Amino acid sequence: MTPDAILEVRELSKRFGGVHALEGVECIVPEGQVFAVIGPNGAGKTTFFNCLTGVTRPTTGSIRFQNRPLAGLPSHRIAEAGIARTWQTIRLFEHMTVLENVLVGCHTRGSTGFPGAILRLPSQRREERRLREAAMNHLQRLEIAHLAHRPVSSLPFLQQRRVELARALAAEPKLLLLDEPAAGLNTRETGQLGELILSIREQGLTVLLVEHDMSLVMEISDQVLVLDHGVPIAEGPPRQIQENEKVIAIYLGSEAL
Amino acid sequence: MGLKNLTGLVLLSLAVIVLPYALPDFYFKLIQIGIYALICIGLSLLLGYAGQISLGHAAFYALGAYTSAILTVRYGWSPWLAVWVGIGLTIILALAIGIPSLRLQGHYLAMATLAFGEIAFVVATAWVALTGGPSGFGHIPKWNVFGYRLVPPRADQAIFYFVWAAVILGLLVALNLINSRVGRALRAIHDGEQAADVLGIPTATYKIKIFVLSAAYASVAGSIYAHVSGYVNPGPFSVEHSILFITMVIVGGMRTVWGGVAGACLMGLLPELLADLEHWRFAIYGLILLIIMMFIPQGILLGVRDLIAWSLEKLPFRKADSPGETE
Numbered sequence: 359m360t361p362d363a364i365l366e367v368r369e370l371s372k373r374f375g376g377v378h379a380l381e382g383v384e385c386i387v388p389e390g391q392v393f394a395v396i397g398p399n400g401a402g403k404t405t406f407f408n409c410l411t412g413v414t415r416p417t418t419g420s421i422r423f424q425n426r427p428l429a430g431l432p433s434h435r436i437a438e439a440g441i442a443r444t445w446q447t448i449r450l451f452e453h454m455t456v457l458e459n460v461l462v463g464c465h466t467r468g469s470t471g472f473p474g475a476i477l478r479l480p481s482q483r484r485e486e487r488r489l490r491e492a493a494m495n496h497l498q499r500l501e502i503a504h505l506a507h508r509p510v511s512s513l514p515f516l517q518q519r520r521v522e523l524a525r526a527l528a529a530e531p532k533l534l535l536l537d538e539p540a541a542g543l544n545t546r547e548t549g550q551l552g553e554l555i556l557s558i559r560e561q562g563l564t565v566l567l568v569e570h571d572m573s574l575v576m577e578i579s580d581q582v583l584v585l586d587h588g589v590p591i592a593e594g595p596p597r598q599i600q601e602n603e604k605v606i607a608i609y610l611g612s613e614a615l
Numbered sequence: 616m617g618l619k620n621l622t623g624l625v626l627l628s629l630a631v632i633v634l635p636y637a638l639p640d641f642y643f644k645l646i647q648i649g650i651y652a653l654i655c656i657g658l659s660l661l662l663g664y665a666g667q668i669s670l671g672h673a674a675f676y677a678l679g680a681y682t683s684a685i686l687t688v689r690y691g692w693s694p695w696l697a698v699w700v701g702i703g704l705t706i707i708l709a710l711a712i713g714i715p716s717l718r719l720q721g722h723y724l725a726m727a728t729l730a731f732g733e734i735a736f737v738v739a740t741a742w743v744a745l746t747g748g749p750s751g752f753g754h755i756p757k758w759n760v761f762g763y764r765l766v767p768p769r770a771d772q773a774i775f776y777f778v779w780a781a782v783i784l785g786l787l788v789a790l791n792l793i794n795s796r797v798g799r800a801l802r803a804i805h806d807g808e809q810a811a812d813v814l815g816i817p818t819a820t821y822k823i824k825i826f827v828l829s830a831a832y833a834s835v836a837g838s839i840y841a842h843v844s845g846y847v848n849p850g851p852f853s854v855e856h857s858i859l860f861i862t863m864v865i866v867g868g869m870r871t872v873w874g875g876v877a878g879a880c881l882m883g884l885l886p887e888l889l890a891d892l893e894h895w896r897f898a899i900y901g902l903i904l905l906i907i908m909m910f911i912p913q914g915i916l917l918g919v920r921d922l923i924a925w926s927l928e929k930l931p932f933r934k935a936d937s938p939g940e941t942e
């Protein structure tokens with residue numbers, strides 16, 4: 359494994375019946391980069407994230423994260439190893455408040471079990487205070503601290519997006535997967551999101567970004583992987599991808615690039 | 616735990632203390648209801664916080680009752696020790712049922728517990744040498760609390776206090792659990808299992824543990840029942856009783872453990888309150904349940920709260936200012 363690579367994917371394939379959602383995907387993601395995965399709808403981007411987070415089991419292939427094999431592990435083990443994600447369609451815990459959602463994000467940062475919780479041991483109360491403080495910090499960072507005690511289902515779409523991002527960050531992951539985080543945002547909001555992603559990278563996190571907004575991708579990514587019908591057709595720095603003829607052919611007709 | 620729950624526990628404790636003096640002809644009806652409330656608290660943890668249904672809680676109730684009865688009558692054990700053996704057996708059986716059925720997605724637990732409930736009832740009826748068969752057996756020793764035997768008829772008040780102390784303790788345990796990292800994880804599982812898993816929550820393990828805890832509540836209730844009534848037979852442990860407990864939880868409201876207590880009280884007392892209506896009472900009883908389930912899906916407890924909040928808002932002198940906080 360390359361010394362500074364945090365994620366290494368080899369020959370990853372996923373079939374759903376006759377559909378080849380992923381076919382021989384390979385990539386090496388260096389630590390501390392923003393690594394974008396692009397491609398038309400149905401290219402297999404979300405399936406790629408699902409394989410990385412244990413949501414679906416790859417048909418073949420290997421995934422190594424920080425030099426440890428991940429394929430076949432259940433999602434919660436992968437989360438413990440340090441991977442967090444957001445979802446293309448928001449998946450918040452709708453009967454909970456904003457703060458509670460982010461506290462669930464802190465789950466791997468705590469250790470209280472059934473006995474500790476039932477007996478309300480002092481260690482449990484200390485941990486609870488620490489987690490609440492951390493959760494509030496993440497809410498502050500995303501400028502939604504004032505909404506902490508609101509039921510999450512009462513918030514507009516845009517704020518829900520932020521809660522989901524805060525929840526993923528609260529896990530303090532090493533690798534953060536963002537599935538179309540700019541969908542539904544206007545230009546100004548997309549700009550803010552770009553700055554946020556860069557500040558997350560500054561902090562030392564590695565970001566895997568699936569995104570249709572090409573100006574965002576080209577602006578903030580260090581490396582871009584292009585998928586088409588599950589097959590990797592190009593990989594390189596943004597400038598090189600923009601000029602790649604196969605990529606241009608795929609996007610021909612759409613003014614995305 | 617939050618001020619609201621603490622206030623609730625204090626108010627409930629005060630109500631329990633004064634009730635035998637305020638309603639001396641009535642309070643002892645709440646002894647059996649308290650035992651049901653204990654089962655319902657455990658069941659509401661399972662239903663409301665893990666989204667799973669058990670149709671076998673009457674069997675765990677039976678396990679506690681028969682274990683206590685057999686160990687104290689046949690082997691002369693102390694009731695205080697027998698309770699723990701009941702809990703131990705319940706944990707083993709609940710794990711044996713829960714592990715295979717809760718590792719799969721879906722409602723396999725309902726089927727597995729239904730089968731368990733039926734089998735337990737048959738065993739209690741047919742294994743005469745162990746359980747006394749359909750006629751059961753009696754002479755079960757009473758609780759001995761601080762050297763004070765809880766013996767009827769004059770000790771109704773002591774028994775009442777004892778049972779409701781157990782209910783309050785059961786509530787305290789449940790509320791502590793809910794308002795913790797564990798409780799949040801359980802609620803997250805109920806709202807979105809995959810999203811919870813991806814955040815590091817081992818969903819199957821949590822569901823198995825909450826099922827075991829919920830079964831242990833029923834087992835303790837069974838032990839208390841055996842020593843309170845002094846007599847056990849299979850009658851109160853049928854699958855219909857498991858369904859009754861679920862109905863109590865749903866009627867009371869399963870998104871809060873207080874709902875288990877409210878549901879047990881309402882459904883336990885309704886037949887009493889309707890007694891004057893003679894044979895119409897079952898029809899009215901059914902109708903009331905139907906209306907509650909159709910029009911107050913959140914259960915009577917939260918339903919009443921919402922009604923109060925709504926009417927306060929309508930009153931001209933009150934400004935709506937309280938920020939809503941969930942249990």
Ligand SMILES: Nc1ncnc2c1ncn2[C@@H]1O[C@H](COP(=O)(O)OP(=O)(O)O)[C@@H](O)[C@H]1O
Pocket residue numbers: 374377378379397398399400401402403404405406
């Ligand atoms: N759970 C599934 N079952 C069957 N087919 C699926 C499933 N998930 C994805 N697919 C298929 O895999 C292909 C890739 O989908 P997806 O990964 O969602 O693409 P993208 O995120 O790039 O738009 C699509 O053809 C889709 O229909």
Ligand SMILES: [Mg+2]
Pocket residue numbers: 403404405446
């Ligand atoms: Mg997608």
